[in-house]
Amino acid sequence: MAHEKINGCVVVKDLYYAVEDNTWVKVNDDGTVTLGMTDIAQNLAGPILHARAKSAGTERKKGKPIATVESGKWVGPVKSPLSGQITEVNEKLASDAQLINRSPYKDGWVVKMKPEILDEEIKALVTGDAAVEAYKAKIAKDNIKACAQIEGADTYE
């Protein structure tokens, strides 16, 4: 997983990002997608206490929440970057929500989804160097504090 660190925050280059909503999409070989929060999102939220995902089978339109996440000082939705049906929920988050903090791009994924119109909606997301540039701009604009080291980041390269 080629990645780049911006102010300590990891951006994995082969994922697709909804930069403003701080979510990522991984396109899987079986036609599903895996969705999660970015390193920057978990950094902003702080230690996550609860993550409540929508159930498998739930239909989502792009922009609607796939989960609600709360930390001591923040609570908010994880907005779906795509439309589709949730096929699987990361059950581990129910007992260990801080997986999102420790491993936002791997063990801390939030849901898997069968996308409805992936070809069309993915065009609104950024990936690769464009994603790195977009996050550089966002981190500078929003004055985002440095991210701490996440689990396994060294193995991404």
Place this chain on the structure above:
Amino acid sequence: MEDPEGKKILVIQTHGVETPTRTYSPLYYAIAAAAMEMEVMVWFTMNGTNQLKKGEAEKVQLDKTSDVTLKTMLKMAMENDVKLRVCQQSLELWQMKKEDLIEGVEILGATSIIDLSLNSDHVMYF
């Protein structure tokens, strides 16, 4: 568990800047409900009204380890489409006028709160 999306929650806040620890949770719950795609309104009345006066909420530090103030929470609530409403009669109690209120707050009368209560799926009182 029942899907909460689209349900209406009315949060009634009667506590103000003189009791900071009673101001945080109602807004936190309101923001959580909004994040769950519920329609949320916070109704400020009695002492709750005084936190909406310009310049007051930023003086209330809620967490000594961060720079989060009551103003941060009010702003976050509005950003999450939580509607903030204040009781007309309570404004008079605090000698406040419309122009004293922070931006984004609407004034409603007592009869409105009765209608809103009846039309909500759930009311939370603080």
